[in-house]
Amino acid sequence: MSGNSSSSTAIIMKLFPLLSFLFFTLGTVLSNPQRYESIFNFGDSLSDTGNFLLSGAVAFPVIGKLPYGVSFFQHATGRCSDGRLVVDFIAEAYGLPYLPPYLAIDNGHDFKHGVNFAVAGATALDPQFFKELKLESLLWTKDSLSIQLGWFKKLKSSLCTTKQDCDNYFKKSLFLVGEIGGNDYNYAFFVGASIKKLRAFVPVVVDAITKATSALIEEGVVELVVPGNLPIGCSAAYMTLFQSPNKADYDPKNGCLKAFNSFAKYHNNQLKRALEMLRQKYPHARIIYADYYGAAIRFFHAPRHYGFFNSTLTACCGGGGPYNFNNSARCGHIGSKACNNPSAHVNWDGIHLTEASYRHIAKGLISGLFSTPPLSSPL
Template identity: 70%
Template sequence: MTLTMRFLLLLAVCFFWTVSTSHVPYDSIFSFGDSLADTGNFLLSGALAFPVIGNLPYGETFFGHATGRCSDGRLVIDFIAEAYGLQFVPPYLALTEGQKVQHGVNFAVAGATALDSKFFYDKNIGNFLWTNDSLSIQLGWFKKLKSTLCTTKQDCDNYFKGSLFLMGEIGGNDYNYPFFLGSTITELKAVVPLVVETIAAATSMLIEEGAVELVVPGNFPIGCSAVYLTLFQTPNKAAYDQNGCLKAYNAFSKYHNAQLKLALEKLRKKYPHTRIIYADYYGAAKQLVHLPKHHGFYGGLKACCGGGGPYNFNNSARCGHTGSKPCMDPSTYANWDGVHLTEAAYRYIATGLTKGPFTSPPLKSSSMFDGL
């Protein structure tokens, strides 16, 4: 081997060593939200004595057992963690005394609302809440944990500089509970500013605590979900769009998302040193409805797991209950149980967030070789 070849080989080894040991964009993930992000907190909270999400078929696809995730497998947060080479983010209520948190914590709780539970109890619908662990409770958990992660402001700033904060999805349940109990779209439009303000305030609080990179997702197109299509079905064909979704409820989701984007723009001006990223869950999920077969989904708007009906959602035989059963291949369905999505759908959405185009501004590259 000539001297020149040895020199080139040494350069290649040094280059590979530099790349392979370089840090990934994020060292840890801190997550807040509801059932779209919960990896076990609701189950661990004991809010229900026998929650169906604690048993198969929930978790059947990837884990082979129920984990407290409201799906057949992994969620968006799981795929984001995988994309950045991180371990799955543990639920806060699973932490043990003195446990070191290296890669972040998930505070999300299934059924959680952005607004405090008192808001719903004052409107006489609090008894229908799955949980009282609203966004403010989750933020309280974060503050409590923070004292074990860092002590001084400088320490915290350094620690959170490499952290990705996921603010939700949150807010969907603030509308689901009232909608399912008979509230009208007009009535709930008046609640949107309160929900958005709460999400923005929580995002601001995290920034004040040291967060610099935050993802704030919008709401899904609820008019395409099996539960809404079942509860609010109508013989009026004009109520449906070309994909079979309820136009009025999708318009409501878009209204929430538009208000949320305006609020985030104000936060960006207030905190120019941060990256506040809007995640377009609506746009990503709509692709699965607009071009389902193109993405490998053949179940249409039906739920994979359910007890029959036009959309395979039966309130008296919901997924996991007697009279329901899962489909043979969940990977060909976007909707899992009428309310939540399948692992396959969450994978598609997560890919749209980490690789584009459904984040604005885009997330940092999840590949250390991008741009080389």
């Protein structure tokens, strides 16, 4: 026994330098995710860094002034939050500057490291779809996903000229296709459309997202992240607009509206199936599903674990009410005010999340915990 023990010890001592090297290498890989030289983003208010304001839209002008931007930038930037968004944290993680909004490029912005095409209020479906449903007047913007895709195609010739140039450039680029699609449902839900009716919309919305993803791959893009929907049943806006006297409508684990969260999961499952089909069609591309729902629902199940010490269902900035969301005194409007510590809140203005929430979501994606296949894994 003692002889075997001595022999084992000797072997371990010989292997120790190799094991130390392996552990060091693994630690380096995990702490330094694959480097990208540029990031391009498409989407809505969850990732807009200024396009909505630059477009001259007037539907939601308060995002152009404080308290929007108060926590990090100390001034409004056109972001629908108190600070940075998921796309900002992803850029930081890969050592890249914050993405300039596409509509600011003519103002001298350098876009070699990427561009943000997202517009607050944008939909996956074109305005014509909503016009036929007589909902067009509700749209904040007509810059839908297809318009954003057109902007990219217009810009492409400035990024690369030959096919080889484009192949080399896009191999080092990350494309974020959304989150997009949430507004397609929001506009309809907020004017009284039923969940049953909107379930019929889901395949159409998912098809628009996957077609845009496919179009980007056809343009030479090889690495794409496609996020799903957030748990909308936990948002202060939904909690306020769809309050129910029936306790059975609320999830006992977190207090959120079960039916709306189930709807979000239905959309996400449909999207995951569609992305799997795209992977089979384009095996050379890395199509990553970002589980925004899974990354965010943690906050409502165990808020204190993530540093959220205020009610997770109450907005930081609002005009009162049980969830501090008042449609006639929304954040930034007369009659509203922001909390003193946004980082202790999950929800910022009733619809959008705080910088603190977005940081945790981004970390979940970059670590690979909520990205499939993992965002941090090499090509």
